[in-house]
Each structure stands twice: as structure tokens, then as C-alpha cells.
Amino acid sequence: MATMTISLPVAMKDWVEAQIAQGEFASTSDYVRDLIRRDRERRSKSELTLDDLRRIVDESRKSGIGNRPLNEILAEGDQIAKARGIFRE
Structure with missing residues (x-):
């Protein structure tokens, strides 16, 4: 798997960490992968050629x-x- 470093405002970082603390996701990487999957799915439904x-x-x-x-x-x-x-x- 490849590694990517991103910068976030503190409020966004806190949000991600809260989702992990609530047990929604196993890690920050898991959260970001889920966002990307959802975005890809949404775009595939709405894209017109x-x-x-x-x-x-x-x-x-x-x-x-x-x-x-x-x-x-x-x-x-x-x-x-x-x-x-x-x-x-």
C-alpha cells in the first residue's frame, strides 16, 4: 500500500479522531479510505459523458x-x- 501525507485544520483532525474514538473506523487511514470509496461511488452515479x-x-x-x-x-x-x-x- 502507498503512503500519503495530508494536512488538515485542527477542527477536521479532531473530527476524524472523534469518529475513530466512537468506533466508527479503525484508524485515520480507514476513515480516509471510506471517504474516497463513497466519493468514487457518488461520482460514478452522477457523471455524464x-x-x-x-x-x-x-x-x-x-x-x-x-x-x-x-x-x-x-x-x-x-x-x-x-x-x-x-x-x-
């Missing part, structure tokens, strides 16, 4: 001008993002 984006733009152009209010469209987008687990507030 350039081809995906081109297809979406093409479909939207072909569909014409809509008549739905913007707040309705945004609310639908929020629902979709929540269902996919990628909603950011």
Missing part, C-alpha cells in the same frame, strides 16, 4: 419551447437528483 450531454442538448432542441414555469422544472430536477442520491442543497 460528453455523448450524454450532447444527446440531452439535441433532444431538448428538438422538443421545442416548453410552456412549463421555471419553478416547476427546477422542482422536477430536484426530485430526480434526490432519487439518484445526488441532490445538493
Whole structure:
């Protein structure tokens, strides 16, 4: 396994140590590995390829001008993002 050294503000270091003390993780390395795994999983669920984006733009152009209010469209987008687990507030 490779070694990596990182610097953290004291508050973050204290947070990590508290998670370990609570028995959530065996070590700092275990905690960081878990964060990386979760980030990779989240990104793999939400990443669109350039081809995906081109297809979406093409479909939207072909569909014409809509008549739905913007707040309705945004609310639908929020629902979709929540269902996919990628909603950011």
C-alpha cells in the first residue's frame, strides 16, 4: 500500500479522531479510505459523458419551447437528483 501525507485544520483532525474514538473506523487511514470509496461511488452515479450531454442538448432542441414555469422544472430536477442520491442543497 502507498503512503500519503495530508494536512488538515485542527477542527477536521479532531473530527476524524472523534469518529475513530466512537468506533466508527479503525484508524485515520480507514476513515480516509471510506471517504474516497463513497466519493468514487457518488461520482460514478452522477457523471455524464460528453455523448450524454450532447444527446440531452439535441433532444431538448428538438422538443421545442416548453410552456412549463421555471419553478416547476427546477422542482422536477430536484426530485430526480434526490432519487439518484445526488441532490445538493
